[in-house]
Amino acid sequence: MVGLGSFFNFFEVALGSLLIPLLPEGWAATSADKSLLIGATFVGELFGALLLSGLADRCGRRRMFQINLISYAVLSVAAACAPDAASLIVLRVLLGVGLGAELALVDTYLTEMMPAARRGRMLASAYAFGMLAVPVAGVLAAGLPSSVAGVDAWRWLMALAGAGAVSVWLLRRRLPESPRWLALHRPDQALEAVARIESGATRGRTDTVPDRLDTAPVARPAPGPPQDALRLWGPALRHRTALLCVMESLGPIGFYGFSSIAPLVLLHKGFTVVESLSYTALTALGYPLGCVLLMWVAERIQRRTLVVTTSLLVAVAGTVFGLATSVWVIVPAGLLTSLAGVVNATVSRSYGAELMPTQVRNLALGRTYSLSRLVAAVLPFCTLPVLDALGPGLLFLGCAVLIALMSVIVARLGPKTNAAPLEGI
Numbered sequence: 001m002v003g004l005g006s007f008f009n010f011f012e013v014a015l016g017s018l019l020i021p022l023l024p025e026g027w028a029a030t031s032a033d034k035s036l037l038i039g040a041t042f043v044g045e046l047f048g049a050l051l052l053s054g055l056a057d058r059c060g061r062r063r064m065f066q067i068n069l070i071s072y073a074v075l076s077v078a079a080a081c082a083p084d085a086a087s088l089i090v091l092r093v094l095l096g097v098g099l100g101a102e103l104a105l106v107d108t109y110l111t112e113m114m115p116a117a118r119r120g121r122m123l124a125s126a127y128a129f130g131m132l133a134v135p136v137a138g139v140l141a142a143g144l145p146s147s148v149a150g151v152d153a154w155r156w157l158m159a160l161a162g163a164g165a166v167s168v169w170l171l172r173r174r175l176p177e178s179p180r181w182l183a184l185h186r187p188d189q190a191l192e193a194v195a196r197i198e199s200g201a202t203r204g205r206t207d208t209v210p211d212r213l214d215t216a217p218v219a220r221p222a223p224g225p226p227q228d229a230l231r232l233w234g235p236a237l238r239h240r241t242a243l244l245c246v247m248e249s250l251g252p253i254g255f256y257g258f259s260s261i262a263p264l265v266l267l268h269k270g271f272t273v274v275e276s277l278s279y280t281a282l283t284a285l286g287y288p289l290g291c292v293l294l295m296w297v298a299e300r301i302q303r304r305t306l307v308v309t310t311s312l313l314v315a316v317a318g319t320v321f322g323l324a325t326s327v328w329v330i331v332p333a334g335l336l337t338s339l340a341g342v343v344n345a346t347v348s349r350s351y352g353a354e355l356m357p358t359q360v361r362n363l364a365l366g367r368t369y370s371l372s373r374l375v376a377a378v379l380p381f382c383t384l385p386v387l388d389a390l391g392p393g394l395l396f397l398g399c400a401v402l403i404a405l406m407s408v409i410v411a412r413l414g415p416k417t418n419a420a421p422l423e424g425i
Contacts, residue, residue: 001168001172001174001175002065002106002109002110002126002175003125003126003127003128003129003130004129004130004168004171005065005069005102005106005130005165005168005172006102006106006126006127006129006130007129007130007132007133007164007168008069008076008099008133008161008164008165008168009099009102009103009130010130010131010133010134010287011133011134011136011137011161012041012092012095012096012161013134014133014134014137014138015137015141015157015158015161016037016038016039016040016041016042017038017262017264018137018138018141018157019037019141019154019157020034020037020038021141021267022141022146022152022153022154023085023088023154024152026085027084027085027088028085031384031388032381033085034264034380034384035380035381036089037085037088037089037092038380039376039377039378039379039380039381040088040089040090040092040093040096040377041092041093041095041099042096042373042374042376042377043093043096043373043377044092044093044095044096044099044100045096045097045100045103045370045373045376046096046100046370046373046374046377047096047097047100047370048096048099048102048373049100049101049103049104049366049367049369049370049373050100050366050367050370051097052064052068052097052100052101052366053101053104053105053362053363053365053366053367053369053370054363054366055101056101056104056108056366057181057359057360057361057362057363060178060181060185061105061108061112061177061178061181061362062175062176064101064105065105065109065172065175066169066172066173067098068098068099068101068105069098069102069165069168069169069172070098070165070166070169071095071097071098072095072098072099072102072162072165073162073163073165073166073169074162075091075094075095075098075162076158076159076161076162076165077158077159077162077163078091078095079091079092079095079158080155080156080158080159080162081155096373100366100369100370100373101366103349103369104362104365104366105362105366106126107123107349107350107352107353107365108353108362108365109178110122110123110126110353111350111353111354111422112179112180112181112358112361112422113178113179113197116419116420116422117299118299119350119354119419120294120298120303120347120350120418121294121296121298121299123346123350124291124294124295124346124347124350125291125295127291127294127346128288128291128292128295130291131287131288131290131291131342131346132287132288134287134288134338135285135287135288137157141153141157142278144156144157176193176196177193178193179191179194179197180358180422181358183358184358184359231360232360232363232364232367237356237360237364240355240356241368242413243355243410243413243414244352244355244364244365244368245368245371246406246410246413247307247348247351247352247368247406247410248348248352248368248371248372248375249371249372249375250375250403251344251345251348251372251403251406252372252375252376252379253375253379253399253402253403254311254314254315254318254337254340254341254344254345254399254403262283262334264384264387265321265322265387265392265395266330268387268388268391268392269330269392282331282334282335283331283334283335283337283338285335285338286334286335286338286339286340286341286342287338287339287342289339290338290339290340290341290342290343290346291342291343291346293339294306294342294343294346294347298347298350299419302416302417302418303347303351303354303417303418304351304410304411304414304415304416306343306344306347307344307347307348307351307407307410307414308407308411309407310340310341310343310344310347311344311403311404311406311407311410312403312404312407313336313340313344314337314340314341314344314400314403315399315400315401315403315404316400317333317336317337317340318333318396318400318403319393319396319397320333321337321392321396322391322392322393322394322395322397323392323393323396323397349365351414351417352365352368354417354420354422354425355415355417355425357423358422358423383395386398
């Protein structure tokens with residue numbers, strides 16, 4: 001249920017560039033128009049992550065899940081009815097607010113709920129559902145006719161996203177609250193919540209006792225309100241906060257920098273709109289495949305090591321994609337870039353959630369996640385002029401240098417987290 005909710009976050013990321021070839025003539029006539037359309041949702045996510053992330057620490061994980069998703073659903077349908085480019089941009093900014101709070105909360109909730117020994121693999125499993133959105137969006141954008149029943153195809157895509165989000169919102173009403181959050185705010189309900197979760201896990205089973213929330217006993221946290229945001233830069237957490245800032249600032253260059261402009265890079269190389277969207281859909285298969293790969297390696301390889309190695313792989317494969325001119329090189333390089341990029345992005349988010357204490361976990365993830373939204377929103381304004389002036393080869397080479405820098409910093413500052421109880425990391 002959590003992974004299906006993240007589906008719409010990645011669906012929106014994919015639509016940012018996929019919608020451009022489908023919009024009416026004149027809506028995206030200049031580089032500035034295209035940049036605004038691609039970056040609009042990221043701007044909304046920036047404000048959502050920055051302003052709403054603390055609410056999940058104060059009001060509860062489950063409640064904010066529902067608020068985030070229903071706001072996206074309503075505004076997505078409204079965006080499908082946009083009469084002009086300006087209205088579409090404004091509505092995509094607004095629908096991004098709920099999405100910005102959503103993805104940080106996905107990491108917080110699943111990190112707190114999953115058994116320590118399988119935490120990384122289960123988070124990857126949930127993201128595998130979400131990442132299916134990227135190839136699905138690509139296939140729909142490439143396969144739909146320009147209009148269906150007299151309505152433009154891009155409007156159907158936006159309406160479909162809103163309708164799907166409503167369905168997931170209905171399913172999510174059954175989600176339990178995080179017992180770790182309850183232990184801090186409603187201690188009398190925490191053990192009751194754990195008992196309900198364990199009862200559901202053992203229903204119909206006669207073989208073994210399921211995993212507990214952790215693999216080792218931990219001290220019960222003292223009840224109290226979430227800590228002030230300044231605590232993130234206090235002596236105990238400032239190094240970890242800085243590490244999160246680096247990952248969220250430089251990591252999106254590999255993930256969003258590639259996915260948001262890949263169709264435009266292919267158009268720049270001389271491919272037609274249909275060819276560009278088709279090749280993008282093929283390379284987007286790397287997103288769900290990357291999550292499947294991560295499910296297999298998440299507990300076998302330290303998450304710090306995975307962040308470093310996949311960063312370097314994105315840098316190399318992305319540079320090859322930018323320099324290549326043959327389809328037989330472009331598609332494999334794009335597939336490898338997207339595969340390594342999704343492993344890097346997913347394991348980075350899992351790793352970051354493990355580094356922070358429950359009192360400020362969602363606040364820390366939301367505040368630092370807003371940096372990734374800022375970078376993603378600004379990227380089109382930086383990358384598209386560079387693409388027009390210098391070409392895709394130099395563009396992706398510059399991105400590769402920044403991504404490699406991130407890998408060096410993570411290798412120096414990051415602790416080990418695999419299979420460790422959250423309170424002991």
